[in-house]
Amino acid sequence: MFPEQASTFAPEVDHLLYFLLGVSVFFTVLIFGALFYFAIRYRRRSEQELPAVVHGGMALEILWTVIPFGLTMIMFTWGASIFFRESRPPNNAMNIYVVGKQWMWKLQHQEGQREINELHIPVGVPVKLTMTSEDVIHSFFVPAFRTKQDVVPGRYSTTWFTPTKPGKYHLFCAEYCGTKHSGMIGWVYVMERKDYQDWLSGGRAMGSLAENGEKLFMSLACGNCHHPDGSGRCPSLVGLYNSNVRLSSGNDIHADEAYIRESILQPNAKVVAGFQPVMPTFQGLVTEEGVLQLIEYVKSLSQTPAATPAVNTNAPLTPSATPTPKR
């Protein structure tokens, strides 16, 4: 009846579901029982029978208003508390990027590993997914984690979970996205931490996301204008991520992933105060995966070495490798 429980959210979601099912079954039985009982007990016994007129009872009215109100408020607060926690990834979560397209899931680890329709993650570690789509709306659904989040073109959506059990779990697309929607499936492999480290070290030659982002940054000649010391025609990107930016409109904006993405694809949407709108758009020149690599590079410019996550390795740059923004 129920998929396996393999994340910290799974038992919580199930308990709420059991409660909803219990309340529904109780009232279904109560209402239909009363319906049949009253239909028989107060049936019309002769052609001439006219029942006495009843003008309602205040106690009954209050009772059947207050009880359902209380029950629905319990459902609301319980559901909202799970929803809020599922919407807020913890700061120490491992960041993995997801790009959906007709009809596959493309995943990138910060260390550089790329996967298609497969996701390898360690057990017991919170994992945050930052997701976007290249074409239409998809939905990232792992029943064993009780996680389902729409993946929308043109914006980033996030979800997170902490897997609790090593194993192999179904990954589905849960939003009808065209002919082969039903084939847009895959597997999530939850591994022991040591196995995950071994798996991770298998693909280091490709370079980390930030390193690939740096190569892309160079090949697109972004550095011609974005000088690190701020002397260029465009703002310095050092320390940009997670900072507050004053715009030429006079407003401030928090420099998150969505802002950096927009500034690459629609540079003139939000121009930094004191600068001219001279940057050309990179729409069509950079794939969504390339944008994510550039974002990781910009993020890396804001990190002191000590602040980088423990899973990051100081793998040497491989100058021979070329940037590979695959479509």
Ligand code: CUA
């Ligand atoms: Cu992608 Cu359905």
